[in-house]
Amino acid sequence: MRPFFSAGLLPDAGRLYTGQLRLSILVPVYNERTVVERSLAQVLAAPLPENMERELIIVDDCSTDGTSEILERLAAQEPRIHLTRKQVNEGKGAAVRTAIQLASGDFCIIQDADLEYDPCEYPRLLRPLLDGNADAVFGSRYLVSEQTRALPFWHSMINKHLTLLSNMFCNLNLTDMETCYKVFRTDLLKSIPIRSDRFGFEPEITMKCAKRKLRIYEVPISYHGRTYEEGKKIGWKDGLKALGVILRYWVIDDLYAEPYGRAFLNNLTGTPQYLSWLTSVLRPHLGDTVLELGAGIGNICGRLMGRRLLYVAAEKDPVYLHALNNRFLRTPNVSVLRLDPERGEDFENAGGPFDTILSVNVLEDLDHPEGAIGSAASMLKKGGSMVVLVPQGPALFGSLDRALGHRRRFSQADLRALLARHGLAVKQMYQLNKIGTPGWWLYGKVLRRKHINKLMLKIFDKTVWIWRRIDGLLPWRGLSLIAVAVKE
Numbered sequence: 001m002r003p004f005f006s007a008g009l010l011p012d013a014g015r016l017y018t019g020q021l022r023l024s025i026l027v028p029v030y031n032e033r034t035v036v037e038r039s040l041a042q043v044l045a046a047p048l049p050e051n052m053e054r055e056l057i058i059v060d061d062c063s064t065d066g067t068s069e070i071l072e073r074l075a076a077q078e079p080r081i082h083l084t085r086k087q088v089n090e091g092k093g094a095a096v097r098t099a100i101q102l103a104s105g106d107f108c109i110i111q112d113a114d115l116e117y118d119p120c121e122y123p124r125l126l127r128p129l130l131d132g133n134a135d136a137v138f139g140s141r142y143l144v145s146e147q148t149r150a151l152p153f154w155h156s157m158i159n160k161h162l163t164l165l166s167n168m169f170c171n172l173n174l175t176d177m178e179t180c181y182k183v184f185r186t187d188l189l190k191s192i193p194i195r196s197d198r199f200g201f202e203p204e205i206t207m208k209c210a211k212r213k214l215r216i217y218e219v220p221i222s223y224h225g226r227t228y229e230e231g232k233k234i235g236w237k238d239g240l241k242a243l244g245v246i247l248r249y250w251v252i253d254d255l256y257a258e259p260y261g262r263a264f265l266n267n268l269t270g271t272p273q274y275l276s277w278l279t280s281v282l283r284p285h286l287g288d289t290v291l292e293l294g295a296g297i298g299n300i301c302g303r304l305m306g307r308r309l310l311y312v313a314a315e316k317d318p319v320y321l322h323a324l325n326n327r328f329l330r331t332p333n334v335s336v337l338r339l340d341p342e343r344g345e346d347f348e349n350a351g352g353p354f355d356t357i358l359s360v361n362v363l364e365d366l367d368h369p370e371g372a373i374g375s376a377a378s379m380l381k382k383g384g385s386m387v388v389l390v391p392q393g394p395a396l397f398g399s400l401d402r403a404l405g406h407r408r409r410f411s412q413a414d415l416r417a418l419l420a421r422h423g424l425a426v427k428q429m430y431q432l433n434k435i436g437t438p439g440w441w442l443y444g445k446v447l448r449r450k451h452i453n454k455l456m457l458k459i460f461d462k463t464v465w466i467w468r469r470i471d472g473l474l475p476w477r478g479l480s481l482i483a484v485a486v487k488e
Contacts, residue, residue: 021052023126024105024186028095029071029113030061036113037070043111044078046119049130056081057099058113062089093201097194109183117181121221125183128217135188135214135326138174139181143220158239165243166203169250170210174218177206178242181221188214191319193257200245207249213326252454256319271457273464274433278360278389279303281430285387285484287355291379293341293372294362297323304358305334312350314339341372352379360389364406369418377422380487386424390415392431392481398444403451415483424485431478435467436460440479 025043029036040056048054058081060068068085075083082102086095096110107129111119121139128134142160163177182205192212196204209216279300288309295301295313297320305311305328313324314337321338328334339346341362357376363369373386380386390410391401397409410418416426439456443449460467471478 019051021049021107022105023048023052023054023122024099024103024108025054025056026096026099026103026108026110027056027058027113028061028092028099028110029058029063029067030089030092030095031063031065031067032113033063033065033067033070035115036067037074039113039115040074040081042115043119044080046122048122049126052126054080055103055105057102058083059095059098060085061091061095062086091196091198093194093196093198093204096201100189100194103186103190105186107183108186108189110180112180116224118222118224121181124219125181125221128219129183129185133215134217135185135322136209137183137217137219138176139179139183139221140174140176140218141179141221141223142175143218162203162239162242162246166206166246169246170207172206172210172216174206174216176218178202179221187318188212188322191257193254195254196245198241200241203242203245204249207246208255211249211253212255212323215326251458254454271461271464273461275299275303277464277468278432281432281482282358282360282387282389285356285385285428286358287384289352289354290356290358291350291352291354291376292358292360293339293376294359294365295324295336296320298327300358300360301334302327305331308333310335312337312354314341314350316340316346341375342366342368344371344375347375347379350379353381353384354379355381355384357384357386359386361391363388363390363418364401364408364410367407370421373418373424374422377424377487382487384487386419386485386487387482388415388419388485389432389480389482392477392479393437396437396440396444396479398441399448399450400440400444400452410481412481415481419483419485423488425488426483426485428484430482432471432480432482433467434471434474434476434478436479437476 027040027043032039040058043056044054056078058071058075060071060083062085071083075081084098084102086098100108107126109122109125111117117139125137125139128137159176159178163174166172166177167174179202192205192208194201194204282300283304286304286308290304290308290310291312291314292301293314295315298313301311301313301324310333312335313328315321315324316339321336324336328336337350339350341359357380359376363372366372376386391406392410392412394409394411397406401409412429416429419426443452
């Protein structure tokens with residue numbers, strides 16, 4: 001069945017990059033007046049692939065030793081340098097966060113302003129990305145390389161043990177989590193929120209890449225490390241803080257930056273018990289061929305695709321499309337399709353007709369849900385089912401809904417009428433997650449919060465086994481509404 005849908009398949013997971021490309025070199029700088037000019041000269045002269053140009057995004061983290069004046073002079077002489085100066089010294093993570101926002105290249109590499117790492121190794125670091133095999137590449141100081149300076153034993157041991165602990169919690173087999181040389185696809189890097197201000201950036205970005213299931217490669221690099229007398233800044237206290245960062249982002253899922261406002265889908269990565277509850281309600285209504293609108297990062301598809309002849313995961317967001325391609329790259333009955341529910345012409349690439357159209361938390365975000373339902377209904381077989389989940393209760397609409405990008409909440413009458421206008425007769429209607437309704441009212445209407453507390457989501461998920469058993473006994477309406485409608 002897959003070749004029939006090949007027009008909708010995306011090449012991102014294995015494409016080769018061609019045409020003119022740009023590398024954004026992100027350089028956080030703090031008090032490096034003795035080496036910064038020579039270091040940046042090496043960065044500007046470093047070899048790159050023939051079709052690649054470079055830009056240097058330099059963030060001066062409020063240097064006080066004369067580094068700022070050197071950087072201003074260099075930026076005035078070199079048009080490829082884009083310099084910004086922070087007013088308060090916050091640390092490497094904060095400087096990198098600023099640089100990421102300013103980057104315009106296809107790829108980003110982090111480059112310290114000292115002379116510990118060799119920019120001549122850029123081509124080696126870029127190769128897995130250019131071949132389409134990787135989303136991120138880490139340069140390892142502990143894999144076999146041509147040359148590595150012997151450094152103090154305990155500093156190396158701390159690095160290796162932090163890598164070991166990071167691997168244990170994020171289920172990777174990296175050899176050097178703390179390496180400065182990390183290269184990313186820029187679109188993916190910009191979609192990852194960076195919260196750490198200091199050296200906690202390294203374990204944070206590693207944990208989030210792992211949870212996002214990005215394809216991470218390691219390549220060996222040479223290393224010319226400095227001693228503390230020569231200007232090295234990281235210390236044992238930063239090692240303890242790194243351990244705290246590993247534990248924090250192991251517990252809390254904070255994986256997508258704004259404007260990925262369909263954060264409900266993202267937060268569900270940390271609520272597997274709730275997902276099991278939700279999919280147990282949806283599963284009996286699915287046929288052999290399914291088109292899921294707004295598949296997000298694959299939370300629903302991953303649990304419902306089994307035993308289906310064909311499951312088409314449709315999505316419009318490029319970051320989510322990338323996640324779907326990575327996740328289902330070797331799943332023969334799943335196809336990934338670029339589809340905007342509000343563009344009727346996009347449905348032409350979906351093939352069909354389908355036994356089931358599935359829409360979970362999609363209609364509330366659309367400007368024109370009528371058009372989406374009409375286009376989707378045209379893809380159904382006669383007698384096929386459309387299964388729709390939407391947030392229930394217009395009176396509950398508040399700050400949480402606005403922050404998530406919702407434009408509306410539905411009543412049962414609203415949803416039934418919307419489906420009926422397109423020849424879809426509602427056969428069954430469920431209310432789901434009644435225990436969530438009081439909390440949504442409190443946070444969204446009374447306290448006017450804009451975010452769901454991720455720790456509370458974890459606690460909720462651990463107690464789902466209780467709530468799913470008493471859901472039908474609670475006297476108020478559920479937070480979500482599920483309708484099963486048949487095409488007549």
